[in-house]
Amino acid sequence: MSAVQQAKQLIDTLTTELRQHNYNYYVLAQPSISDYDFDKKLEQLATLEKQHPEFADPDSPTQLVGGEITKEFKTVKHRWPMLSLGNTYNEQELLDFDQRIRKAIGDNFEYVCELKFDGLSMSMTYENGKLVRAVTRGNGVEGDEVTTNVRTIHSVPKKLDHGNYPDLFEIRGEVFMHRKAFERLNDDRIESGEVAYANPRNFASGTMKLQDSGEVAKRPLDCFLYFLYTEKVLFKTHWESLQAAKSWGFHVSEHSKLCGTITEVLDFINYWEEKRFGLSFDIDGIVIKVNNYSQQEELGFTAKVPRWAIAYKYKAEQVETVLESVVYNVGRTGAVTPVANLKPIQLAGTTVKRATLHNANQILLLDLHEGDSVYVEKGGEIIPKIISVNPAKRKPGAPAIEYITHCPACGTLLERKEGEAAFYCPNDEGCPPQIVSKMQHFVGRKAMNIDGLGDETIETMYQKDFLAHISDIYDLHLHYDELKTMDRFGEKSIRNMLDGIEKSKQMPFEKVLFGLGIRYIGETVAKKLVAYFKTIERLQAASLEELVAVDEIGERIAQSLIEYFEGEKHREEITKLQSQGLQFVSEEKEVVLQSESLSGKTFIISGTFEKYSRDELKDIIEQNGGKILSSISAKLNYLVAGDNMGPAKLEKANKLNIPIISDEELLGMI
Template sequence: MSHDVQIKIQELVKELNQHNYNYYVLAMPTIGDYEFDKKLEELAELEKQYPEFQDPNSPTLKVGGDITKNFKTVKHKYPMLSLGNTYNEQDLRDFDERIKKEIGSNFEYVCELKFDGLSISITFEDGKLVQAITRGDGVQGDDVTANVKTINKIPHQVYGDNIPKKFEIRGEIFMHKAAFERLNQQREVLGEQTYANPRNFASGTIKMQDSAEVAKRPLDCFLYFLYTDNHRFKTHWESLNEVKKWGYNVCEHNQLVPNIETALEFIKYWETERFKLSYEIDGIVLKVNSYAQQNELGFTAKSPKWAIAYKYKAAEAFTKLKSVTYQVGRTGAVTPVANLTPVPLAGTIVKRATLHNANEIERLDLHEDDTVIVEKGGEIIPKIIRVKEELRSAHAQKINYPTNCPECGTPLIRKEGEAVHYCPNEEACPPQIVGKIQHFISRKAMNIDGLGDETIEAFFKNKLINNIQDLYQLHLHEDELKKLERFGEKSIYNMLKGIEDSKNKPFEKVLFGLGIRYVGETVAKKLALALKNIDNIINADLDTLIAIDEIGIRIAESVRTHFDNPKNIAQIEALKQAGLHFEIIEVEKTAVSEVLAGKTFVISGVFENFSRDALKEKIEENGGKILSGISSKLDYLVAGDNMGPSKLEKATKLKIPILSEQELLNLITQS
């Protein structure tokens, strides 16, 4: 029996990790969210019953949850030095000659891809991950252990016959292109600041305070160097192959080469092939293979003398600007796009480039028919970096950002402090209507089987739907559906079944699907958990909304604006009538005690030993009740660091007792 359980756990771990790879790396999911979550729950339950069979690479170990109020600075045992770098072949030949003068000609190089990410040093003791430190200034870095533990490719425990008792392994944390593009698109539709490239996104993610949020952003990591007090291996190549056996993710494209000529061939090969990778690289690293020879060569103050990085120049091309068009998203954000004369660049044919906003058009001083330089380097999406003004026609007209919506003609607005223009006509602007419905059916929201973006466009064009609630009336139009191209009885049946099944989706999915500006998947869940049902959210004032964990004034005002619109209230009523869930289904929690029975609490700030969710759970399992906002009915405010001053001021004014984390625990244990 136990053997069968062990095999089942191994199968689930392998399957779920493959699904993560399909989704985050390939951007080709082969399983729905619900089915994935069910398999993950099954694995977690088996691991709970049989902890001896838990795999250190299990996806259940990568969910995070720890809150870090500030990152502790830690000195590196082995300094994290920078590599000398070059952009030309002659410098590499000179580097090779210097090495020959020092140690002779009998040496090899290991050629490695230079990943465009964030350097990390991870310490293991007895095979167990105990600490992860960023590069920092090379002498000391930040302790980001809780966040690094959420990365799927970094094991929490490694096994093998030749593992040192304590060692450091170094690598590069990065984000795959497909994940970057998808997450950036999500930020864009929410009106949030997008990242310029995957490296910035990965770097920003690894320094987030809540590791549960880090876990939702798919990071990856290649490990590339082992440090121990006593060398177990004679060469770098030998160590890379050994740590791969221990369970570390080592890049499969590394190559051992006998001389600089072969190294140059490797560099030339990857100059074009790099664009086929699922992640960004910006060069190639050459390392002398022998550890004895590395020691003989030594270091300068800043870098090792036995390694060098060759960096590729960002790919650029000249082309002509044909026109600038403007895309209107579901939130009304208007994004300018440069349409170009097609030009080959970085392995693809580039026809379009992002212009971001009106400021960028002004910065470039774009004119009609300009000759422009397009770059595709660390940025995944091609961008115009400058204009060849000397080639501009004397009669060329300046490109002016429109004052009216290109789709519906409504005057555009631009809020103070924001770079993006918006069309406010959300109820009648076609791309906004279609975009909102497409968002509602999307994988992260209602995930309705049988419906896709093209289908929604076709339904809107044929006047079968004009809003979200119309989806739940499509069963009344089967005859009209059959007249549409590519819609047979089976596809209609599957679609209508998918729509019917969506009525079982939980409240937080429905709330996210409504497409309220700035209310992403996480915020929707926070709102749903805090306020329990849609009526409480509709009636919540700004103070109540801001009191909720992670809800700031911008989000609160957006929620209020949405529900102050009578048409949005009518939409909620129509969806209620259709049978959708608009309240949290409470799961009965096992009570530990009743010592806090009848007492109400609000939790605010960042705590030393517990996350806010963990403190809430502790209060509730001891009979207490969590409120969403501060009022005269509140018994206690539990205050951590970085708490909002308005909450503290209001609690003081109402003479509400304020507890520290330890005082709350004392209240529980001493009552």
């Protein structure tokens, strides 16, 4: 085998391996390889693709990062309408459905039973084996084109490698999110001060509506395909088409079943009513379809639904149990969340002992009393929640549950900001659970990514007084001898941890800022702040007006930053981290000057643009001698405006009579 053939073989092998690892990590939230090994393989693949560009695949794992901005989603008419299905919740209606089928076409037919995935319906068009368009259900007649977002989903083929598929076809399915991935991402949102999603379906749907496909790529979506449409009928039955789609490389559920009688259908429904809780994703019922296409055509449609298919929907499982007590958890940002301790009971395949009560408003809404008999459900079949109380079983004289006034961990008087549902403990520098969880957040993979410092290790080191603040992490080498006395902490583990701590000093400013755990400052917000202010000194000195002038930075985020930097202990902590060598200045890219045509002129870029990203426009301005400002003031010469620009910026620019120009007008100046 020649060197070139060996390279091609290695590229194919690495591509296949990395796609599977990507799927395991991002979609299933079950990594099968370490981050280090994955990065090394990805690096090796990128090098080979650079050396042999003729073998580089546009859909290679090295390219699957999204990044395209969709100015607005185009409305596209469906070639074949995306109709809803008729629903039923009881067996008798299903038996009636079966009788109607038999009356119309006789007894010689089969059903295909499929899981009813709880996600977002999607239609995808392929031409010559390539994905060319993806459209949401919308109103059934037309939907939003979200092709750039769907292209980031690991399990959706962008190009079919093999199979006797037609030149043009449409395949439909459901975009969804696995439970573990949902829980991990929702926890990240809560930690960042963002609103949590109620269930994976809402998270998947919200993700598909994002205009930046780079952000979509960071969210682990999956997709099952379950219906094929072609101009010319290629198969006699739906079952045959599913097997063909699977052989072409589509992700088809393995849990579908061919049934000969309605009794087999009912057995399938009853089986999954219990077993569904063992799946890694949510289903809310079973879809039953007549298998033969000719028979489907004969049965036809009503005005709204096909007569040859129906959805059997499971009722949300609800149980009654006793409220034993209410406890309060303190999160990293100081938010205090009430949690109900329940008399253990079986619900949706698991033993439930606790349920969220969300906030003080929910306790009042439920009119919760001590020892109440309560009804519990699983929200989106994930998070147990109390939905109501059975007042008939309330003990006479039982006192009402009153939300606490002081922090359960440190005793500080709780605060509640106007317009917010949650109470907060303001003692972020002295409240043990806040201190520990902030350090755990700081060393996490998305922040400073320090190996060897897991949650339990942080907790133990806090209890042993090795750690009290984030900055203490960088003094752990001073406790080397004491660390050796800790259980399961040998010299090699200590050395690896200290090496990881030292290495983290090279992490960029935006990672450090995110790692500080300031309320509402998530990954994306941290990047935007660093891109505008460049240094911690400029960020600390920024006024509310200057902060709000930054793209996508609202008053709530701005106020949170100002309050954080007003804290003397916070400023001291930042000074310590600076002295320990952490990065508090953004890495400036070297600007290669192409002309002086914009010399002496200042600009701010706002909104989204069809031809360029904001970063590309920023580079164009700087390469031609212009300067980017961080906020609108009398010093600004031009505001480069795209679509969806913030109204506050527009108002201020008009007030100061600052010229507002388009990206085309900017290019005309060069």
